[in-house]
Amino acid sequence: MHAPRVIFHMDMDAFYASVEQRDRPEWQGKPVIVGAPPDRRGVVCAASYEARKFGVRSAMPSVTAGRLCPDGIFVRPRMDAYRDESRAIMSLVKTFAGELVQQVSVDEAYLEVTDRVPPGEPDAMLEAALPIAREIKATIKAQRQLTATIGIAPNKLLAKIASSNFKPDGLTLIKDSEKTAFLRPLPVGAIHGVGKVTEQGLLKLGLKTVADLQDYPGDLRSAVGSWGNELRRMAFGDDDRPLDLGDDIKSVSAENTFLKDTAHRPTLRSCLHEQAEDIATRLRKRRLAARTIQVKVRYSDFTTLTRQVSVDDPIDDERLIYRFACWLLARHELVKRPLRLIGVGVSGLAEVTVRQMELPFEVKARS
Ligand SMILES: [Mg+2]
Numbered sequence: 001m002h003a004p005r006v007i008f009h010m011d012m013d014a015f016y017a018s019v020e021q022r023d024r025p026e027w028q029g030k031p032v033i034v035g036a037p038p039d040r041r042g043v044v045c046a047a048s049y050e051a052r053k054f055g056v057r058s059a060m061p062s063v064t065a066g067r068l069c070p071d072g073i074f075v076r077p078r079m080d081a082y083r084d085e086s087r088a089i090m091s092l093v094k095t096f097a098g099e100l101v102q103q104v105s106v107d108e109a110y111l112e113v114t115d116r117v118p119p120g121e122p123d124a125m126l127e128a129a130l131p132i133a134r135e136i137k138a139t140i141k142a143q144r145q146l147t148a149t150i151g152i153a154p155n156k157l158l159a160k161i162a163s164s165n166f167k168p169d170g171l172t173l174i175k176d177s178e179k180t181a182f183l184r185p186l187p188v189g190a191i192h193g194v195g196k197v198t199e200q201g202l203l204k205l206g207l208k209t210v211a212d213l214q215d216y217p218g219d220l221r222s223a224v225g226s227w228g229n230e231l232r233r234m235a236f237g238d239d240d241r242p243l244d245l246g247d248d249i250k251s252v253s254a255e256n257t258f259l260k261d262t263a264h265r266p267t268l269r270s271c272l273h274e275q276a277e278d279i280a281t282r283l284r285k286r287r288l289a290a291r292t293i294q295v296k297v298r299y300s301d302f303t304t305l306t307r308q309v310s311v312d313d314p315i316d317d318e319r320l321i322y323r324f325a326c327w328l329l330a331r332h333e334l335v336k337r338p339l340r341l342i343g344v345g346v347s348g349l350a351e352v353t354v355r356q357m358e359l360p361f362e363v364k365a366r367s
Contacts, residue, residue: 004122004176005114006129007243009151009159010093010136012107013168016046016312019085020075022145031056031072034312038066038074041331043324045077046312049168058312059320079310082106089144096136102243105291105314105350110156112243122154122176133171154179157192157239160351179237184211191234193287193352195316198224198231210235252290254278255343261300263338272325273318275344280318283346289314291348293324297334298341306345307332314350321346 012018016034021027031051035058036042044065047056054069065072086106094101097111104110117128133150140148149170151162158179162172174182187209188194188202201223207213213220213235221228233239254275262268272295283289293315294308307328315321325344329335 003114004125005112005154006117006125007153007156007159008097008111008113008129008133008136009153009156009163010109010111011149011151011163011167012089013147013149014046014048014052014312015085015107015146016077016082017048017051018146019082020078021048023081027073031069033062033065033069033072033074034077035065035074036062036076038062038072041327043309043311043327045310059315077310085144085146089140089146089148092139092143093136096132096139099245100243102245105348108350110159110243126152126154126173126175130171130173137169137171155237155239156241156243157234158182158237160192161186161190174237180214183235183237184209184214186210188213191231192239193227193234194231195284195287195352197284198227250349251345251347252279252282252288252349253294253296253343253345255296255341255345257298257341258339261338261340263335265335268329268335268339268342269326271342272329272344273322275342276318276322276325279321279344279346280316283316283349284352287352288349289316289352290321290346291315291350292346293321293328294345294347295325295328295334296341296343296345297329297339299337300340302340304341305332305334307334310348314348314352316352 017032020032020034031054032048033044033051033056034046035044040062042062044056044058044060044062046058051069051072056065056069090103093109093111097113100112102110113129113132116132117125129152133152137148137150140146147169149163149167151159152173153159153162154176158174162174166172188207189199205223207216219228220232224231256271291314292308292310294306296306298304309324309328
């Protein structure tokens, strides 16, 4: 039995779009879509909640977004502004949690506040942290005019589930004594690190919900390999991962140099394909996803160019990485001459997003 902990997961709501709406008050309450204009080849990087109501999602082609939401306000991304905002928010958050802040992406962080509440029973400590979370939300609102969602729980796994399911402007607490019951109705994909591959392995055993995992009498290692034991612990809401305060990996990349310079499209495409697959595999192994996708090309004269695109919802799917890479090549007309080297890289890494899910029962969200 580990000493009880109090962990927050803080996630800004529709971050890029909210920054735009704050800076242009006339856009408040309107469908704002950050990304390429709807008459261009390009993608949506982020959508305000008003735009999401029309079905607009990040990583969707802008043309589709324009069709779904003809009155949408399309805005070019201002990455510098989002990065500045991120720095301001994170330094604000540190006034509440000191150095115990693990920033996992531009708008998302874990905070450990265990030492900021009186020691006691796990549930009592969690309850005692509610005012701290309220104050963080209020301070962000007052000083940055943006809303944050916070999940409070005894560990990272549950804190992230708590924040992911009750947005925007949410404040949700999962008690230690209720964690097993809380998780039961959720799909297996709600567990940190369960991606499509693992999900398929579990489905073969008929395991669809976390309840199925909890009740499974066999050895989960037969379905998911060495990770089985950890997965079972997580299914019961146990997770003792500490905050990662050290240097995380910052990027993952793959590249190929050709024996002979080439502009042959099928060759380049199959290269990108393999690279995207390689990157996706490495991301999934670390249960990470990426917000920024970059291509790199080098020409015969050794000129090297890189071009990148960022999306709001991190991706770990090889097809999407591949699609973005192809789009970048076309968009910037990078293959006008034969290439000596081609490569794909991803950065802006974040933990795999817990998929939004409908809960089949009411959970008390306090605020
Ligand atoms: Mg967010």
